[in-house]
Amino acid sequence: MTSPNPQSAIGIFDSGLGGLTVAGAVHRAFPHEAICYLGDTARVPYGAKSPETVQRYAREDIAFLLQQGVKVIVAACNTVSAAALPELANHYPVPVLGVVEMGVETALESSPRRIGVIGTQTTVGSEAYVRAIHRRVPDVSVIQKACPLFVPLIEEGWTDHAVTRAVIQEYLSPMRDSGVDGLILGCTHYPLIRALLGEFFGSAVRMTDSAEAMVRALRQSFDRGELPRAEGNHARCSRYYVTDRSNRFEQLVTAFMGEDDLQVQQIRPDELAMTLEKDPR
């Protein structure tokens, strides 16, 4: 790895717009850093697709961010982190941080005895969280549950709705009854129903989401000198790219990012593939 340019942007990618919860948190924590975000909205969601397809899409997403000259790559997408990162992370000239490893480090800080993990089908099916937890603490008990209806419910805007409460009840009663004391929100959408999950699990269950985990990981990388901070105190120009722009786009950007004046450029997914062809890894 060559020494990265401090003034380069922090690259963040996700299958869609959910990763804006991570981008928003990173922006608020490090306001002098530029962000270069890619949301693959033309092929979203990744969460019900095969590991092979997720890996191919992830390679294309990373190649695009590298071409933009970023100093670090954040895989905000839990599905990518779970299904593709272990194989991919070491092949690139800049660090690639995944939300799975970072989420587990944060979750284990409170020394839980039984951790619940919720995410997409592909994330849960990969068992990546289970392996990452047991690599650090072999005797902690882990209980997983795929919650495929949470993303569509959140995108419908039903973040405080009786139907969403009923789905939480149906999906997560066995997990709650098993006595978890930690919960990893393994999907970038889930911070938007954090209040409902807190209401359901109660205050004794410590929740960790991908946004806070990634802010913590970047802060450590800066503090340890593994990643150079941007110099100067002026605000930097961030760039946001998507591969499709639907008619509900502005609404979702506002929900996930908390900002409604984001300047977003559109690229085509076949341009991503072309980037990869020029620079295959």
Next chain:
Amino acid sequence: MTSPNPQSAIGIFDSGLGGLTVAGAVHRAFPHEAICYLGDTARVPYGAKSPETVQRYAREDIAFLLQQGVKVIVAACNTVSAAALPELANHYPVPVLGVVEMGVETALESSPRRIGVIGTQTTVGSEAYVRAIHRRVPDVSVIQKACPLFVPLIEEGWTDHAVTRAVIQEYLSPMRDSGVDGLILGCTHYPLIRALLGEFFGSAVRMTDSAEAMVRALRQSFDRGELPRAEGNHARCSRYYVTDRSNRFEQLVTAFMGEDDLQVQQIRPDELAMTLEKDPR
């Protein structure tokens, strides 16, 4: 248009596996016809994507089926039929039938005074059903509602579940209370909750789904001699292609098609794009 080979397959495509409800109905109605099916499962769903992206994907899907030598193309996907077909249908050497036009013809047979249309966001946003109805009967009243949670609920297998009943209630009470006497199920997934919708609307509301509409359209085309029937009485070999095969694949194929021994081949979505480059239209 050149005269098609009677022995060629009926081409059917969809954004994913929902179109198997159409393929299954076509297979049962015309058992001597071969089917060539393409489900673009690597990029599913189309229903929340922009019309431009849906049009590009549809061109690639159609180019692939043409390369397979089909005699007719059925756009089983309502989103494609609504957002892409009006522009695309006349550019091909074989007929391209969309479920919107065919669904409207079937729905209007019972002379409804007020028709409800349910579908994805892009289907409803296109107003294609409204235009197709008013082109035929200008004074029938049409009320639309996008129901984005139905597809994930159906894919979760909750086709007879209290949560699905609650979502139907929330989405469709205004439509029911407005006094519709016809309902178009404008998405290939919805036949799987036809019983619940019937329970909610009551027997006075006549429902039309894409599968029955397409069988009716093909029967007319055969009867009018616009499309040649396959000759002979032996069963033909159908082919099924998808662009991704997730771990829930078999389960979904069985739910939509009613068969669990389907032989399915996987192709990559960039192979679809390459087909289009060789034969651009």
